[in-house]
Every structure is written in structure tokens, then in C-alpha cells.
Amino acid sequence: MTQEALIEQLAAIVGADKVRTDDDSLQTFGTDWTKIYDPKPSAIVFPKTTEQVRDIVLLANKHALALVPSGGRTGLSAGAVAANGEIVVAFDYMNQISDFNAVDRTVKCGAGVITEQLQTFAEEQELFYPVDFASSGSSQLGGNISTNAGGIKVIRWGMTRDWVAGLTVVTGTGEVLNLNKDLLKNNTGYDLRQLFIGGEGTLGFITEATMRLTRAPKNLNVLVLGVPELDDIMKVLHQFQAAMDLTAFEFFSDKALQKVLARGDVPAPFESSTDYYALIEFEALTETELDTAMTLFEQCLENGWVADGVISQSETQAANLWRLREDISETISEWTPYKNDISVVVSKVPPFLRDIDDIVTREYPDFEIIWFGHIGDGNLHLNILKPDELAKEEFFQRCNKVSQWVFETVEKYQGSVSAEHGVGMTKKPYLQYSRSAAELAYMKAVKAVFDPNNVMNPGKLIDL
Amino acid sequence: MTQEALIEQLAAIVGADKVRTDDDSLQTFGTDWTKIYDPKPSAIVFPKTTEQVRDIVLLANKHALALVPSGGRTGLSAGAVAANGEIVVAFDYMNQISDFNAVDRTVKCGAGVITEQLQTFAEEQELFYPVDFASSGSSQLGGNISTNAGGIKVIRWGMTRDWVAGLTVVTGTGEVLNLNKDLLKNNTGYDLRQLFIGGEGTLGFITEATMRLTRAPKNLNVLVLGVPELDDIMKVLHQFQAAMDLTAFEFFSDKALQKVLARGDVPAPFESSTDYYALIEFEALTETELDTAMTLFEQCLENGWVADGVISQSETQAANLWRLREDISETISEWTPYKNDISVVVSKVPPFLRDIDDIVTREYPDFEIIWFGHIGDGNLHLNILKPDELAKEEFFQRCNKVSQWVFETVEKYQGSVSAEHGVGMTKKPYLQYSRSAAELAYMKAVKAVFDPNNVMNPGKLIDL
Structure with missing residues (x-):
């Protein structure tokens, strides 16, 4: 299909004003916070309804097009980057909050609702949406759910997974599923909702979610x-x-x-x-x-x-x-830090951290290591600052070695190569340090069930 | 394979003293609390290790045998009933509690650990395992997890799902998976652990689980x-x-x-x-x-x-x-009650309950309806008592009609035909009232991924 025909077909679904191909849009919507890959999407499309998303997915299946979901683009694993001529499906216009129920303490959110928007809405109802992190002001719920976002209050309130009462998703074959119907208790077989949570848009796109709210903490x-x-x-x-x-x-x-x-x-x-x-x-x-x-x-x-x-x-x-x-x-960002988001079980944090410290310090004594993180969850953010005198290229090259050591240490301590940032493209080559070959084979097979033509965020998380 | 050869092969895996074919064992281990189906297993086998379970699964694949997992046999949906010559895999000997870690507040449990055994263990550590229900004294953790058991404290502490830090499972193809490695934060792709929780042994058998404990409530x-x-x-x-x-x-x-x-x-x-x-x-x-x-x-x-x-x-x-x-x-059990375990979102409980009350009372004015349940979770236990003068057969026949009305009402209110008791055989014909045709098709496909030869608890939850 020619680019012209593509734009025409997309416009037929969402309206001409909801398809963008200008350079600025392609650059903006084609990438996330990683900035490692050059964005090269073929178009950005802004659906307003689940049906429009379904029609885009059906079109993609028909013409073997690749789709990349785009939320607040605050990801740190290049899960929402379009570097290969993909069509970016941006959820900015699906940002309605509706159907608040005070007894159920639930509210329906479009995938494009910004985290902070939900937090503020909850406050207005004298309730609380507890998942919170640095990018809450721009990240969108669809992205939060697709990466099972964590943050600073996990020890008490858990991950995003724990707040999703129901999901509307469009699968890779264009089926619309309403998962779990917002129920608290529902033991009717495989909880497919759990696959889309943390699925990074590779099985289907989340279009709507019913989120739970809770009592606001005091003092x-x-x-x-x-x-x-x-x-x-x-x-x-x-x-x-x-x-x-x-x-x-x-x-x-x-x-x-x-x-x-x-x-x-x-x-x-x-x-x-x-x-x-x-x-x-x-x-x-x-x-x-x-x-x-x-x-x-x-x-x-x-x-x-x-x-x-x-x-x-x-x-x-x-x-x-x-x-x-x-x-x-933010403070250390001026040192172009190498960042890694890793976890082990809480009790193993001290020896794990020391092991990494020792290796890096021995091999690169000029590197300054900055540790912080959610230690109550076993989640550490490792940051290594670029020495002023070292060229960027040299620093990044050395950091590839660091990654290798870090992931080997993660494997030794049976930890996770991505505690809360997801896999996307940057962690994909290292998945085997956290997941066995059998698990990876099953993940591929699950992907094939929901997205047999590999149109949903291909190249991210796992390859078909 | 002859029965004799089968027993020999099973004995080669678990030892001759861990295979039983006496009538008493077949009757006891071939059924659960439902007592609707006549138990007809061909043998009961008691593995002691994950490797033995794997070898049994490999044998089943080789000879197209059907396996039924058996825990405390307290299920109410006939999820652990062997009515068709299956081999029952009973986890009674896999009941070790080990690797308690006070900092992580986790403990490793064999699938055969009894719920109360874990609760008592937790108390001894001045901690708390919060999932509790009527059958805690005999139900086993493997069964709790496979049915995502709920109970009386869900409003504060959630379902069994929320307490599973890690799982060891043997899939239908005999792969041993160690899922999630007991981590609190681990966003490395599809959380396969969630499929086995509530999977009723149809994708694989759980052999070990790391369970979380928490602070014990006071006063x-x-x-x-x-x-x-x-x-x-x-x-x-x-x-x-x-x-x-x-x-x-x-x-x-x-x-x-x-x-x-x-x-x-x-x-x-x-x-x-x-x-x-x-x-x-x-x-x-x-x-x-x-x-x-x-x-x-x-x-x-x-x-x-x-x-x-x-x-x-x-x-x-x-x-x-x-x-x-x-x-x-227990009190109403003498009236041979018809029981149903259903849920809707909390706010819809009153009209939902009234609708069912109205239909049943109109059609069968002689029926006494007893309602109770976990209303804070939207989970109701509907019980209808058999009128003394009504014959059992006639009562059960009429109850089939009641089921039809109940499930139609569940569908109308977008509820669940099984809030916490699972699907097994008794709810399988009614799944479509809670799950769409597309969902059921995906569930079948997921089953085919993990158990392509349909050896794991066939005929339960969903048919291949």
C-alpha cells in the first residue's frame, strides 16, 4: 500500500484531522524518554473510540502493517518507540473519565487519561489513586497498565496491576474483549486481564480501564x-x-x-x-x-x-x-547517567548491591555509582555517572560491559532485569537472565494466540 | 496400556507404596465435596517431588492418559473429580513448609500443605496468612491457588492470587517452570504465574508455591x-x-x-x-x-x-x-440446599438479589431462600432449601430451572457465575454467561499452548 493510500484509509477510520504525518508529530509521537532510537513512524493516528482502534487493527492485519501504541511516552525501555515505519496509535483523545461509582469506588478511564488526572479526580471524590511515580504528570493509564507501573508506594498499595478492576482491549486479531467486568471476585477461568497488564501492547491495545480507588491516607x-x-x-x-x-x-x-x-x-x-x-x-x-x-x-x-x-x-x-x-x-541527569532498574527479593538486596558495586569499582574505578530505590520492594535504581573527561561514546561502550555484569549478577541472585520499567527494546536482549528458555517459548506461543500476524508493537518484549 | 502396565510404570516413578488402586482410595481420592459425579479413577498416585510430577505428566503425554490433580478435595465445582478413568495425582506427601524468610516475609510450601498448616506456621512466626474460609482445615494450597480461593477477609487482604510470590508448575508438556522467583517487582513480560492461579490444573499442576505472609492484625x-x-x-x-x-x-x-x-x-x-x-x-x-x-x-x-x-x-x-x-x-446443610456462588459489582447487589428473589418466589413459592455472603466484595451465596415434602429428584430438577434464571440474571447484571468456587465441571456449561465467545476461544487457545495433548484435568473448566 502506498503512503497516500495508507493515510486515506486511516483517515476513513478516524477522520482526516486525526492523522498526522508532519515531521514534528512523527518525531514527537515516534519515541519515548529513552531517546536511543531514531523515531521513524509512517503516520500518527489518534482514535477516539474502541471501535476506531479495532478498525485500525483490522486494517493492519489486512495489509501487514505494524502498530505502535503511544501514551505519555515516558517509558524508559523503548516500548513505545516507532523506529521502523510503524503506524503510531496515540491515545491522547481517549482521555475521558466517567462512570464514577462511590460505593464500588471505581471509575472508568480512557487509555489516554493521564495518571495525575486520575489522582486529581480521586481527590475530588475524597478518595485516592495510590500508584504514583516521577512521570505521573505525563504518563497515561494505558501505558501504566501495559507496563504494570510501580513507583514509590508499592510497599503499601502494590503495582498498577492491583488497581485494574476491568479492561477493554482490542486484540491483535481485532477482537474487542471486556475483561473481568469490574468484579472483585470472578473465578471463571483464566484471568486474561492479567496478560494484558504488563503486556506492553504486544498482545493487544488497552482502550479503556476501570480503575479502583481507595480511602485517602491521612497525616x-x-x-x-x-x-x-x-x-x-x-x-x-x-x-x-x-x-x-x-x-x-x-x-x-x-x-x-x-x-x-x-x-x-x-x-x-x-x-x-x-x-x-x-x-x-x-x-x-x-x-x-x-x-x-x-x-x-x-x-x-x-x-x-x-x-x-x-x-x-x-x-x-x-x-x-x-x-x-x-x-x-533529575539532579544526576546532567551527568548523562547510565541507568538500570533491577530487583531481587528484599533480603538479598545488600549482597546483590555489594557485588555490583565491587565489580564496577574494580573494573572502572573512575565511575561514580549512585544507588537509590524502593528498597522495601527489593527494587534498586542503579545509576552510573559519566566521568567529565570521558567521551560519551566511550562511556556508553563501557556501560554495555556494565550491563553484562549487572545482568549476570541479577541472574546469580535470581532477580529481575526489569523491576518496573518493562522490557520494550532495551531489555529484550537480556530477558533470558530473568526468564527461562521454556518460559520464553511459552511467551512466544501466547503472543501468537493473541497476535498471530505480529501487528501489535512488533519487535518489543518478545519476537514472534 | 493395560491397567497392570500402567501401575507398573507409575510405581517406577513414585515407588510401589505410592500408587493405590484399592476401592476405598479410588472412592476417597476420586471426588470432592460436590458428590454429584461417581468417582471412577484408574489409580491414585502420590508424588513426593516436582520431578516425579513431571515424569507422571511425560508418561501421560506418551500414552494419552488423563490426569486429575487432587488436594484437600473440598472443591464445590467438581474441579478435582475423576469420573472417567483418570489417574489422580494427590499432593498429600508434598506438604513441606520450608525456607521461611523473616525479612521477605515469605515461605515455601509444597502444593499439599494444608491452609490451616500455613496459618499456624505464620502465627508461630508472629505473622499472618490472611486467606481464610470454612474449609481451611482440609483444603490444600495447591488447590487454593488453582481456584484462586477467596473467603471471609477478601475486603482487606484480597484473594489467594495476592499472596503468591512464586510458583513452581509442571505444564501439560512436562516443562518445569519457576515463575516470578518470589519477586515483589518483576516486569519482564507476560506474568504466566497469573494463568496458573485460578487455572484449575488445566494448564499444568502447581507443585510448590512461595507464599507471602503479613503483619498479624491486633484487637x-x-x-x-x-x-x-x-x-x-x-x-x-x-x-x-x-x-x-x-x-x-x-x-x-x-x-x-x-x-x-x-x-x-x-x-x-x-x-x-x-x-x-x-x-x-x-x-x-x-x-x-x-x-x-x-x-x-x-x-x-x-x-x-x-x-x-x-x-x-x-x-x-x-x-x-x-x-x-x-x-x-453447616446449619442449613440438613435441608439438602441448592447452592450457588455468584457475584456482581458491589453497588448492584441489592437489585440483583431482589431480581433473583422475585423470580424464584414467583415460580416456586414453596422454596425457602437463604442469602448470605461477602457483600463487601459483591459475592453472594444463594441457598435454596428443599421443602420437606418435596422429593430430592423433583427438587434438583426444579433447581436446574433456578440455575438458568440465576445465570440469566448474572448475565443481565454483568456478574460472575463463579465468584470464588471456580468452574470445574458444574459451572462449565454456564461459562458463556460470564465470558464472551471471543474470550472462550482465547481460553481454549491458551489451554492448547500449555497442554496440547489435553492430559491436564481434561473436561474441567474448558474443553480443548
């Missing part, structure tokens, strides 16, 4: 603790979790903290410094929780696990303490 | 409220959920209560009686939660939603209030 308090020994962070976690429900248990290294403090925007948590820090958040409905937290803090001090600490005395101070953790990513 | 308090109007139960639920986290929100009708009280084992909750009752349970870490609950109770009284109520003043009283709800099932 969140933040503790930042200085922890000299990495192993002791696990003891602190264990001590706190045994006594109270935490809403966050984050971690960062002193190197990370120093970078953030150097910007001068946020005060230091306390005067002394230690190699590692834990940030603990909890809900204090009454004074009792505050007393419990203080007692636990004192026990940690007495046991020598914690050298110093601070507890927020106001919402402003809590927000400032959070910034010590949340500003890291 | 659970129970409220029983008399609610004259069904619609008002939803208002009570909404009022309570907006203000506090509930650990249970159950419901039963006055007809159910009167049956339980007539046994004379438990006192009435209060003097007056109303058509419906709500049982609310919550954790009171401090006096504040008790005060909140009392305030909410008073508001419900003032609004006229609640006519009377009682709050437990001791653990004994709490236990007695729970018995009003938990004793129903």
Missing part, C-alpha cells in the same frame, strides 16, 4: 534515618514492618544525597552523614502511631543500626524530606 | 447491625469504608439467622429482628478506631439505615458474633 509522616551499614537497613525494615504498616520504605546512598544537597534547594536532614539513608513514611491516624515510630527509631539507635535521624514535624518538612529522595533522578 | 472488633432495607446495607458499607479500613463486611438474611439461632448454640445478637444483617469487622489498634466505629454506628442509626446493633466487648463475644455468619452453611 503521612516521614522519617529519614542515617544507616552506616547496608545490612542494617534490612534490620530497620524488618523492625518497622513487624510493628506498623508502612506507606513507603525508600533508600538512597550518601553520594546521591550529596548531589541533591549541592543544588542548595533542600536542607540536609541532619548534620552527620552516613553511607546510606532510609526514608520511611507511615500514616498516623492517632498519636499512637507516632509514639510507635519514635520507639522503633530509638530501638534502631540503641541497636547501632541507625546513627542519626529526623522525623517530619510538618507537611512542609515531610515534603522536603521526600525531595531528598525524589530529586535524585 | 479485631465485630459489629453486627440489623438493617431493615437491603439498599441501606450499601449505604452502611460506604459510610464505614470512607472512614476506616475494614477487615470484613459480611451479610446474612434474617431467615439465615433464625436457622442458626434455632440450634441454640449461639445467642441472638440483640432482641429485635430485621430482614438483613451486616457483620463488620475492623482492627482497633487504639481507642480511636473504636470511637470512630461507634460514631459511624450512631450515624447509621440516626439515618434510619440501621435499626439495632451490637459491638463485641470481648474476644469471646466477637467469636460468637462471627458464628452467626459462619455457622449458616
Whole structure:
């Protein structure tokens, strides 16, 4: 099919004003935050209904076209990049929030609803959508669900998976499925919904989702603790979790903290410094929780696990303490960091982290390693800063070696090569470090069931 | 293959003492709680390791044998019944609990570990396994996971699905998969673990699972409220959920209560009686939660939603209030009840229940309908008692008509024909009331991927 005929057929489905082929649009909608691949889509199409998405998929099947779904384009694994002449299906116009039900605490969202839009909507209903992360202001729900997005509150509220009551999807053969009908309990065979969650659009495209909301937490308090020994962070976690429900248990290294403090925007948590820090958040409905937290803090001090600490005395101070953790990513971006998002079971975090530290430091002593992450979930963000004197190309080349070591260490500790960022194109070559050959073969076969002609986001996650 | 050769080959895998063909064993291990089908297995085999299970599956593939998994045999949908000469694979000897990790709060369980065994183990570690239901004393984890068992604490702690950190399964082709490696965060493509949860052994058999444990709740308090109007139960639920986290929100009708009280084992909750009752349970870490609950109770009284109520003043009283709800099932068993386990979204419970009540009462005015269930999850247990003067056969025949009406009503309200009991054989003919033709076709195709020779629990859930 000629490009002209293609545009005509797409326009017949969505209307001429909803097909774009200008350079600016192709560049913008053809890529995500990875910026590794050059975007080269053939067209960007903006459906407004599930039926239009279905018609696009049927057209793709008929003419062997490749489709790439595009949400907020904040992905970090190139899962929504169109580098091979694909048609990008952008969900920006499917951004309606509807059918809120106060008793069920559910609300229907188009795939293009922005995460923050749902969070704000929930607040207006005096409820709470708990999945939150750095890109909430631009990421879209369809993308969140397709990558099973996690973030900073997983320890208490889980991943996106846990908040999806129902899904409308268009499969690779153009079938429209309404999965799970928003039910809390529904044991009628294979829960196909779970395959599309985290499926990265390779089995079908999510067009609508019914999301659950919950009670908003009240009076969140933040503790930042200085922890000299990495192993002791696990003891602190264990001590706190045994006594109270935490809403966050984050971690960062002193190197990370120093970078953030150097910007001068946020005060230091306390005067002394230690190699590692834990940030603990909890809900204090009454004074009792505050007393419990203080007692636990004192026990940690007495046991020598914690050298110093601070507890927020106001919402402003809590927000400032959070910034010590949340500003890291942006702060270090000027060093063109090599990033990796990996996980192991919580108890294995210290030896796993040390192993990677040791290898990288031995091989590349000039590399500065910045660790932070959701340690309460076993999820670490490894960041390596480019030394100023090293050329970009040389740095990236060396980082390929680092990746190899990291993934071998992940395999040794039976961890995940992608804790919360998905697979896309960047992690696809490394899947075998986390999934067995038999699993990969089954994944291929599952892909073939839902997308036999390989039109849905081909080249991402797994090849047919 | 002759029966003799079969026994020999099975004995070669598990040892001669782990194969049984005596009548008693065939009768016992060939059925579950449904007792509708006559058990006719050809042999019962008791593997002790995943490798033995794999070898049995490979043997079944080679000789086109059918395998039925057997756990605690407490199923209510005939999912573990061997009525056609199948080999029953019983997991009773795979009942080891091991590898407890206090930091990760996980523990490895053989498929044959009894639910209560895990609950007790958790208690010994000062932790909690929260999935609980009437058959916990005999049901096995492999079965719980294969049917995604729910129960009485779903509103706070979710279904079995939410507690499975990792699974070891033997697929229908004899592949051993270690799924998810017990990770909290692992976004490396299709989460195949989710297919085996609720898969009723039709894709593969679960041999081991790593289960999560959590903090044990403290000081659970129970409220029983008399609610004259069904619609008002939803208002009570909404009022309570907006203000506090509930650990249970159950419901039963006055007809159910009167049956339980007539046994004379438990006192009435209060003097007056109303058509419906709500049982609310919550954790009171401090006096504040008790005060909140009392305030909410008073508001419900003032609004006229609640006519009377009682709050437990001791653990004994709490236990007695729970018995009003938990004793129903056993109490009514003498009336040979027709049972159905169905769900709709929570807000639709009142009109849904009324619709079914109206049809059954109109058509069979002599039938007594007993409602109870997990109303906070939209899950209702419908029970119809056999009138004394009606012959069993006639009653069951009429109940087939009732089933038809029930499932048509389920379809009308977009509900589930099996909320928590699974599909097995009894719900298989009615799956289309909850799943579309396209979904059923995909389910068949998924089955074909994992069990192409249809050796794993054939005839259950979905036919190849």
C-alpha cells in the first residue's frame, strides 16, 4: 500500500484531522524518554473510540502493517518507540473519565487519561489513586497498565496491576474483549486481564480501564534515618514492618544525597552523614502511631543500626524530606547517567548491591555509582555517572560491559532485569537472565494466540 | 496400556507404596465435596517431588492418559473429580513448609500443605496468612491457588492470587517452570504465574508455591447491625469504608439467622429482628478506631439505615458474633440446599438479589431462600432449601430451572457465575454467561499452548 493510500484509509477510520504525518508529530509521537532510537513512524493516528482502534487493527492485519501504541511516552525501555515505519496509535483523545461509582469506588478511564488526572479526580471524590511515580504528570493509564507501573508506594498499595478492576482491549486479531467486568471476585477461568497488564501492547491495545480507588491516607509522616551499614537497613525494615504498616520504605546512598544537597534547594536532614539513608513514611491516624515510630527509631539507635535521624514535624518538612529522595533522578541527569532498574527479593538486596558495586569499582574505578530505590520492594535504581573527561561514546561502550555484569549478577541472585520499567527494546536482549528458555517459548506461543500476524508493537518484549 | 502396565510404570516413578488402586482410595481420592459425579479413577498416585510430577505428566503425554490433580478435595465445582478413568495425582506427601524468610516475609510450601498448616506456621512466626474460609482445615494450597480461593477477609487482604510470590508448575508438556522467583517487582513480560492461579490444573499442576505472609492484625472488633432495607446495607458499607479500613463486611438474611439461632448454640445478637444483617469487622489498634466505629454506628442509626446493633466487648463475644455468619452453611446443610456462588459489582447487589428473589418466589413459592455472603466484595451465596415434602429428584430438577434464571440474571447484571468456587465441571456449561465467545476461544487457545495433548484435568473448566 502506498503512503497516500495508507493515510486515506486511516483517515476513513478516524477522520482526516486525526492523522498526522508532519515531521514534528512523527518525531514527537515516534519515541519515548529513552531517546536511543531514531523515531521513524509512517503516520500518527489518534482514535477516539474502541471501535476506531479495532478498525485500525483490522486494517493492519489486512495489509501487514505494524502498530505502535503511544501514551505519555515516558517509558524508559523503548516500548513505545516507532523506529521502523510503524503506524503510531496515540491515545491522547481517549482521555475521558466517567462512570464514577462511590460505593464500588471505581471509575472508568480512557487509555489516554493521564495518571495525575486520575489522582486529581480521586481527590475530588475524597478518595485516592495510590500508584504514583516521577512521570505521573505525563504518563497515561494505558501505558501504566501495559507496563504494570510501580513507583514509590508499592510497599503499601502494590503495582498498577492491583488497581485494574476491568479492561477493554482490542486484540491483535481485532477482537474487542471486556475483561473481568469490574468484579472483585470472578473465578471463571483464566484471568486474561492479567496478560494484558504488563503486556506492553504486544498482545493487544488497552482502550479503556476501570480503575479502583481507595480511602485517602491521612497525616503521612516521614522519617529519614542515617544507616552506616547496608545490612542494617534490612534490620530497620524488618523492625518497622513487624510493628506498623508502612506507606513507603525508600533508600538512597550518601553520594546521591550529596548531589541533591549541592543544588542548595533542600536542607540536609541532619548534620552527620552516613553511607546510606532510609526514608520511611507511615500514616498516623492517632498519636499512637507516632509514639510507635519514635520507639522503633530509638530501638534502631540503641541497636547501632541507625546513627542519626529526623522525623517530619510538618507537611512542609515531610515534603522536603521526600525531595531528598525524589530529586535524585533529575539532579544526576546532567551527568548523562547510565541507568538500570533491577530487583531481587528484599533480603538479598545488600549482597546483590555489594557485588555490583565491587565489580564496577574494580573494573572502572573512575565511575561514580549512585544507588537509590524502593528498597522495601527489593527494587534498586542503579545509576552510573559519566566521568567529565570521558567521551560519551566511550562511556556508553563501557556501560554495555556494565550491563553484562549487572545482568549476570541479577541472574546469580535470581532477580529481575526489569523491576518496573518493562522490557520494550532495551531489555529484550537480556530477558533470558530473568526468564527461562521454556518460559520464553511459552511467551512466544501466547503472543501468537493473541497476535498471530505480529501487528501489535512488533519487535518489543518478545519476537514472534 | 493395560491397567497392570500402567501401575507398573507409575510405581517406577513414585515407588510401589505410592500408587493405590484399592476401592476405598479410588472412592476417597476420586471426588470432592460436590458428590454429584461417581468417582471412577484408574489409580491414585502420590508424588513426593516436582520431578516425579513431571515424569507422571511425560508418561501421560506418551500414552494419552488423563490426569486429575487432587488436594484437600473440598472443591464445590467438581474441579478435582475423576469420573472417567483418570489417574489422580494427590499432593498429600508434598506438604513441606520450608525456607521461611523473616525479612521477605515469605515461605515455601509444597502444593499439599494444608491452609490451616500455613496459618499456624505464620502465627508461630508472629505473622499472618490472611486467606481464610470454612474449609481451611482440609483444603490444600495447591488447590487454593488453582481456584484462586477467596473467603471471609477478601475486603482487606484480597484473594489467594495476592499472596503468591512464586510458583513452581509442571505444564501439560512436562516443562518445569519457576515463575516470578518470589519477586515483589518483576516486569519482564507476560506474568504466566497469573494463568496458573485460578487455572484449575488445566494448564499444568502447581507443585510448590512461595507464599507471602503479613503483619498479624491486633484487637479485631465485630459489629453486627440489623438493617431493615437491603439498599441501606450499601449505604452502611460506604459510610464505614470512607472512614476506616475494614477487615470484613459480611451479610446474612434474617431467615439465615433464625436457622442458626434455632440450634441454640449461639445467642441472638440483640432482641429485635430485621430482614438483613451486616457483620463488620475492623482492627482497633487504639481507642480511636473504636470511637470512630461507634460514631459511624450512631450515624447509621440516626439515618434510619440501621435499626439495632451490637459491638463485641470481648474476644469471646466477637467469636460468637462471627458464628452467626459462619455457622449458616453447616446449619442449613440438613435441608439438602441448592447452592450457588455468584457475584456482581458491589453497588448492584441489592437489585440483583431482589431480581433473583422475585423470580424464584414467583415460580416456586414453596422454596425457602437463604442469602448470605461477602457483600463487601459483591459475592453472594444463594441457598435454596428443599421443602420437606418435596422429593430430592423433583427438587434438583426444579433447581436446574433456578440455575438458568440465576445465570440469566448474572448475565443481565454483568456478574460472575463463579465468584470464588471456580468452574470445574458444574459451572462449565454456564461459562458463556460470564465470558464472551471471543474470550472462550482465547481460553481454549491458551489451554492448547500449555497442554496440547489435553492430559491436564481434561473436561474441567474448558474443553480443548
